[in-house]
Amino acid sequence: MVLLAAAVCNKSGKALISRQFVEMTRSRIEGLLAAFPKLMSSGKQHTFVETESVRYVYQPLEKLYVLLITTKASNILEDLETLRLFARVIPEYCRNMEEADIGDQAFSLIFAFDEIVALGYRENVNLAQIRTFTEMDSHEEKVAISVRETQEREAKEAMKKRAKELQQERKEAGRSGKGIGYAGGFGSSSYSSSSSSRDIIEPTPSAETKPSYTSVPSKPSGTGKALKLGSKKKDVDTFVGQLESEGQKVVSSDTSVSSTVAKASTPAVDQDGVHIVMEEKVSLTAGRDGGLQSMEILGMVKVKVNDEQYGRIKVQMINNDKKGTQLQTHPNVDKKRFSTTSNIQLKNPEKPFPLHQDVGVLKWRYTTQDESNMPLSINCWPNETGNGCDVNIEYQLEQPQLELNDVTINIPLPTGVGAPVVGDCDGEYNYDSRKSMLVWSLPVIDASNKSGSLEFSIAGHPDDFFPVHVNFMSKKSYCDLQISDVRLIDGEQPVKYSSEVMCYTDKYEIV
Missing domain, CATH: 3.30.450.60 (Beta-Lactamase)
Incomplete structure (x- = not known):
């Protein structure tokens, strides 16, 4: 041909x-x-x-x-x-x-x-x-994005921690009656105050980036603004404002973000000399009339060595998967050893892991169109009436070994018809008038409450309530991979390690 x-x-x-x-x-x-x-x-x-x-x-x-x-x-x-x-x-x-x-x-x-x-x-x-x-899926791009997100998360945590330290120092200074000075570490200026000082240095507005200062008469001790402690939120906001004025981009913890960023930005745990992150992303599309169109689980294990004495280690994995998940090790990992003993260690045993870097050592992929393998099934039943639609939406936990946290089920609503009239509801709901969306929230879905429903009435057509978007995260691996042990290559000495397991939705919709 x-x-x-x-x-x-x-x-x-x-x-x-x-x-x-x-x-x-x-x-x-x-x-x-x-x-x-x-x-x-x-x-x-x-x-x-x-x-x-x-x-x-x-x-x-x-x-x-x-x-x-x-x-x-x-x-x-x-x-x-x-x-x-x-x-x-x-x-x-x-x-x-x-x-x-x-x-x-x-x-x-x-x-x-x-x-x-x-x-x-x-x-x-x-x-x-x-x-x-x-x-054109790129593993290297995913690793680079993951490293960048981790670095951003650590930087934000460091800034929040520093803000709390500054606030605590102010409180202690107020209780002791002593002044506290701030060196110009985050700017070109310094602030100083003292109960015995004749002048209080306060900033005045200026059109330039660098603030100017004027001298004003001090007030009697105990009533001056220099030692007045504001609320915790105000102190933190002031500190963040200083960072932003110097070009630092700070994301507020109250800002709503997409499901991927929200799940990937979970608070960091206290890290030991070796820290291991196991991350899974769920992408799923199901039909409104039932049936799974596509489902993909992408997972990765990342090893971070925080203490150079633990650079030459091996990580023992346990694979309890029965579904046929495809595993792939990093090219620098000893693939033969992993296939026989489930041990993750570098090909060259004399070469240590890099220090203070998240290194992706193992990734996996699982795809299916079997709806029994869905983590959470959603059934939405809009029924047309003379005045609009009666909608019944229900969830069912299909994998009882999982515990899903911070579950939100977002149901689009027709615009310009007002708020829905909600009847029975397992969990909580919130009507977002700006987005014309009903948000059904459940803190936890597990074996004890593996099914639930929500009923509401509103003017509209059955097609108005799709697609339904679902977000959740879990601290258990869907593919049931576990970390059992970390040891030094020399001497088999056990190494204390910390770990995080994050399974979250990248895209989960019923169309």
């Missing part, structure tokens, strides 16, 4: 996208596509049509045609099989199959076409492989 070109065109033969797999001028391909509608016989059902030089193999896609142009010597059965694959790929990127959608996704479609055909010959690929190849 020699495939000359693949194209998507409208009924009149106008090319929306075209990918040529052999050397061909633009005028040549436009002429071939323009001639295609004229060659079709009305009233007859065909899948191909021929001219003296080429063969058109085509399939209607609503108002459009997906079209392959081949030589007349090509195998028509192979042509039809390739055409079917092209016809399955296009709806993956264009749901509405309109001309505008084809134009918007032109580059994605061309990349997918290149995975199907190379130099005019069909590649041995299926739809799932094409999707994987075009995603």
